[in-house]
Amino acid sequence: MRQTQITALVSLPILLGVSWAVSAQDFSDGPTIRMLEDRLEQDDVAFNATVDRTPDDDLLEVGRLVAMGGAENGGSGMACITCHGVDGHGDGSGAFPRLDGQPGWYLDKQLVDYTSGARPNQVMSAIAERLTEYEMEAVSAYYGAMPTGTIPKHGDVEGTRLQWGGQLAAVGSAEKGIPACVNCHGPSGTGLAPSVPYLAGQYASYMALQLELWKEGVRDNDAMNVMSSIARKMDESDMDAVAEYYARVTRDGAAIDPDMAVTE
Structure with missing residues (x-):
């Protein structure tokens, strides 16, 4: 069990060196408002x-401001980019997921759930509680409008584990009563806006941890307890396998990343 990791991440103390991390960021790496406006011309x-x-551009400007730590009650300790990066790519530690291109409505709901305690996290709850409803909407729309690129993957994985993860994703497990992930997250793991996040290309450590949090009842913000009921049927090897599989799926067709080494 990942009990130690769960305890550490849910009750994570306020990050050290936040001001330094913000000042060290190269803001020019992030998407411009003009780029996002151009993307919004696409209906999807x-x-x-x-x-x-x-x-619109006003909402995006506020969203970018919030992400940079400029919320009304913000500051360097409130900057999303500190942990999630100016491009929304996170860092793969398990605590800081990708936000780029996640559905805006879904991201907004997570912020609301952090404030209510349905999704407890010492750092994120403290941040969300200081945001206004408009700021939550703005920063969620800002990340939702971002393009989702392919990011480097780290570490090898056994071929049999990757195959099991792919099977759970595609058809689930009748023996364990685990439904296929594609039923809700789409045939390519690209999510279904507005309420279902993408899994393709998300960090394996983050996905495995969320499954564990649902299984343990720490996270309790899924519609009709769907994820909680699924996670309770999975053991740690199931969680790791499906997480490793989706981490290696590209966002443009769900093919396994050919550059990712797999050991037998």
């Missing part, structure tokens, strides 16, 4: 980024 991007209204 606009739908993906929408929380309560179709995003």
Whole structure:
């Protein structure tokens, strides 16, 4: 069990060196508002980024400001880019997932759930509680409008484990009563806006940890307890396998990344 990791991440103390991390960021690496405005001309991007209204340049500007630590009650300790990066790519530690291109409505709901305690996390709850509803919507739309690129993967994985993960993703396990991930997350793991996040290309450590949190009842913000009920049927090897599989799926067709080494 990942009990030690769960305890550490859910009750994670306020990060040290936050001010230094923000100052060390190269803001020019992030998407420009003009780039995001151009992307929003595509109907699917606009739908993906929408929380309560179709995003416009004013909403995106506020979202970018919040991400950089400029919320009304913000500051360097509130900067999303500190942990999630200016491009929304996170860092793969298990605590800081990718946000780039996740559905805006889904991201907004997570912020609301952090404030209610349905998704407890000492750092994120403290941040979300200081955001206004408009700021939550703006920063969610900002990340939802971002393009999702392919990021480097790290570490090898046994071929049999990857195959089992692919089977769980595609058809589930009748023996264990585990439904296929594609039923909700789409045939390519690319998510289904507005409420279902993408899994393809997300960090394996983060996905495995969330499954464990659902199984342990620490995270309790899934619709109709779907994820909780699924996770309780999975053991740690199941969680790791499906997480490693989706981490290696590209966002442009769900093919296994050919550059990722797999050991037998």
